[in-house]
Amino acid sequence: MTESLAGVALQALGDANRRAIVEELRGGERSVVELTRRLQISQPAVSRHLRLLKQAGLVEDEAAGARRMYRLRADGAQAVWGEAAARFRLAAANTPRPGTQR
Numbered sequence: 138m139t140e141s142l143a144g145v146a147l148q149a150l151g152d153a154n155r156r157a158i159v160e161e162l163r164g165g166e167r168s169v170v171e172l173t174r175r176l177q178i179s180q181p182a183v184s185r186h187l188r189l190l191k192q193a194g195l196v197e198d199e200a201a202g203a204r205r206m207y208r209l210r211a212d213g214a215q216a217v218w219g220e221a222a223a224r225f226r227l228a229a230a231n232t233p234r235p236g237t238q239r
Contacts, residue, residue, distance in 0.1 A: 149193035154178055155186045162196060166208035
């Protein structure tokens with residue numbers, strides 16, 4: 138993912154409905170119909186949001202009979218956050234929890 142594509146991904150996550158879709162997909166793959174029911178957003182709107190998330194490199198889809206199943210791309214968040222995610226994990230691992238000493 139190029140830097141410009143990372144910017145597109147961050148921009149895509151600026152919309153509350155797209156963030157809600159990403160949250161739903163954290164639980165596993167879903168069809169447009171499932172997302173429409175769960176989020177109470179119109180089917181055309183869900184399709185449009187998914188298309189933008191796909192263009193941003195955050196989701197991928199696969200045909201399953203007559204419908205398409207969407208899921209989060211395993212490398213999507215890493216590509217967006219890159220080194221920042223690695224630094225956050227390192228800092229979190231090395232931060233003492235309340236009530237513990239190092």
